[in-house]
Amino acid sequence: MKWRGPSALMLPLLALVFGVLFLWPLVESMRGAFVDQQGNFTLAYVSAVFQNPVYLLGFRNSLGIAFGTTLLTALVGIPLALVFQRWEFPGRRWLAALVPLPLFVPPFVGALGIQRLLGPNGALNAALGAIGLSDPAAPVDWLRDGRFFAVIGLTALHLYPVLYFNLSASLANLNPELERAAETLGASHWRRLWRVTLPMTAPSLFASLTIVFIWSLTELGVPLLCDYDRVTSVQIFVGLKDIGQNPFVYGLVTVALFATVGLYGLSRLFLRKLDVTAGAKGAARRERRPLRGAVRWACTGFALLVLGAAALPNLAVLLLAASSDWYGTVLPSGFTLDHFRSALSHALVVPSIAQSLRYVALSTALDLVLGFAIAWVVVRSNAPGRKLLDALAMLPLSVPGLVMAFGYLAISRPGRPLAMLDPVRDPTVLLVVAYAMRRLPFVLRSAEAGLLQLSKSVEDAAQSLGAPPRRILRRVTLPLVLPHLLAGGLFAFALSMLEVSDSLILAQQQAHFPITKAIFELSQLIGEGRLLAAALGVWAMLLLATTVWVARRLVSDRAGGYSDV
């Protein structure tokens, strides 16, 4: 097979690049779990994690949150993707544009908005009080009293676009012939859905749910916002602050890492059993079916409900940024543009915008190259070790950003091999690598799903017509997986723009601050800090939304789920 030659070279090359950029700093950051104070190997710190009742409770809660979030994401994301991809209904295009909104707000900024909605003096209690459903003298503290479910709800509403976009890309590229055949044979809507559509999209669906599960297992921002510290991610975050005295946090990271890798391994085993070639892409394109009567309005209502709930943090941040005072009322009692002016005119802001765009453009490019190359080796070659590379490339999902950031710091300190990358002097290289590594799984999963759905026979046909491998790649493979790459790339871009942990740790000089660190710095200002952070958050939301919209316009209409963005 002709692919063997290049893949045999690419695999070690990719393994080396990935090893240096990710595994080495990871090992540096975990070394503390296995080395005692005398420098000897020990398993005592890891085993101590299992004897600590607080850590065990945290792990149980994290698992519960991950299961709940995955279930809720599936319940929301699958119907939404089907509704938007299959049917034409009033407001579809406008509503579809709202889908990525939850991804456009950094969790800690969204938190500021959510507190104004769900706090004791928040808008929800004010609204319930106004209609007599809540006692104003004893308001419900939603974020405190129902923290477990609040975390599940907020995480699912933040993450459902991950599932939505992957599934949409998959649905847009499904060969409609099989469904038409089933319809001709008399299969009902539901039967076609269960027996044809969902099985054909299984790789995308399953890959997305895996990502959602692992992400929610290690999600930090939402539990922090709900002050829910009995979860593993928060325990790691808190533990990092006294890491000098507490090597158990390394043990905790190690346990979380093994758990997520194990889960991912199981998901791969399951995925392998799925017959995905039946859903091969074809030339025919599906047209959306127009709906009639009450059903079309039901679709609009459903979409409005889900998207409205998911966009609440965005809306709340916008209202907060524009409020002169918002306390105990449904809407702010006064509006002003002063916070926008103060935030955008701040000396921190302009340089941070330029820096962020530079860091993120480079990291997204690196993600696309690495993600596609790894996916191609994994899906299209027989190279030994490719599955291991695939599993390793998913690891960044399970590693908290803070831990990785410490790893990057450790390998670039003066006197270490990569001292020339010392982030104190200039964090560009490390920030680009850190952003790229953290978001690589999204691009990789998307690229793999694209390649899995693309029948090998299409490439074989080009090969039989005499096209050399490079031409096949350029003219056949890349164009057909472009929607998937675009979906993954845009996720990587948006999430990197809003990356918090790496930015906070690695950007130490004010001149190098990215936008998230600038927002964080503003939020720390006593007094009007939260209002300024919200105002800059609104600006970042608008920038990301417009960027994604422009990107969609500039790319061909074969953009899968993104044709709606």
Add this chain to the structure above:
Amino acid sequence: MKAALPGLVLLSALLVLPFALRPARQADPLGVRRLVVLTPHNEAIRYEMGRGFQRYLRARGQAAVHIDWRNPGGTSEISRYLSSEYRSAFERYFAAKNGRPLSERGALAFANPKQSLTGDDEAAEARRQFLDSNVGIRIDLLFGGGSYEFMTHAAAGRFVDSGILTSRPELFGEQGIPQTVGGVPYWDGQGRWVGVCVSAFGICYNREALGRLGITRAPKRWSDLADPRLAGHIALVDPSKSGSAGKAFEMMLQQAMSEALARAGTPAPGSAEEAAALSRGFDDGLRLVRKLAGNSRYFADQASKVSQDVQSGSAAVGTCIDFYGRFDSDLPGPQQRLGFALPEGGSAMDSDPIALLRGAPSPDLGKSFIDFVIGPEGQAVWSYKRGTPGGPERYALRRTPILPLMFEPERRANLSDPDDNPYVAARSFTYHAAWTGPLFRALSFVIRVMCVDTEVELHEATAALAASPDPGPARAVFDDVTLVSYAVVKSEIAPALNSGDPLREVALQNRLVSALKNQYERVTELARSPR
């Protein structure tokens, strides 16, 4: 391309907007000279102090300086950062000088103040070489934190004498800043660090939220926070994450110890009666802390979160640093809602210092900056109202000045908070370092196991007690602090934490957490069971 045009126009407008709104004059011009400052201070302080220092230099005919602010996190993160950076730097220095790598023993000893300087072993040699060296981490100053952290770093040898005590003798001693105030150190006798302003931990409260809970009197004492009506409405800070929060809990215990001593008729120092009274007082203080924690909404990891949450009404009351409470109460609109009080007889005024680091690349500039922040010009930036001549330009920092002359009538009129005089406040409270100072870390550990790690069970027990018609027996179990009493802290907990063995520490933590959980569950069970 045409279809994308509106989006491209909007995108360009969004990108141009911040550039268009950017102020014409930058506060921190890029100069030839460079001063690197490591600080936990926020942007407001960095902005005003940077601007004030340029003005100070201009007035002396000196060229502008580029201040490179380094802000890797809060005080605890910075302490960790300093320790690890100095270790790496010294390892390189030692290997280059001696032609062999530094052993683990040497690495543990070089910054250990208890390490003897005499002897031929590598530990003593490493310590000697470090103190004789100019090993640096390419940073000039550490600016901000608590006196405890600064004393620790100074003892480790990471700071050097800045010479401020000899260059500005009029600022220190009888005519200037006393070395200790109310038992709290304000500057180091060897000039390795000096306090530049003062802060205290107090109580911030939301008047509207208190009113809703039926509380009409603003809290004035720490014990007011034990009110059962505040259950679930107090924002606290985890003392293991914030040194200043640790200080607040230490103040609660010190106040309880002072009161116990007074009740015992102020026995002779060093007597068995005094020791017994102090022990009773410490345990009383722990009971108060437990009640407060039973009412907590959360234990935050950042001190700044509390005043913001109280201001927004997410919590009714919180413990916070004075200038957070003052600053947030100064906001337009909600100023009638937020109040701040220094607890009567229960808050020491701690100094917020600055220090010149060993191996500073620009020591002369560093000394100038220290001279500025502690002198009248810097003190005005800390404490004057915004827009006052010599005061801050953009942000009123509302920090309490450390220089006594700032409270003289001609300057006092310019102060944002003229009534907050640390030298008056210190008269109502004396900090006794010997009582709890050596137990500072153990105290944070106790609060963590007693309140943070067992938060769920503690809240359940508190709720059950409040709902019980006859809480007597349950209350007795709740008030039992035998597991973490003064005697246990001194004889078991502090030695375990000081052993440097993390496994011993975690074993102790596991044991105490399990025992305390059982105790709280027993309280719940007793409170709910019919007599």
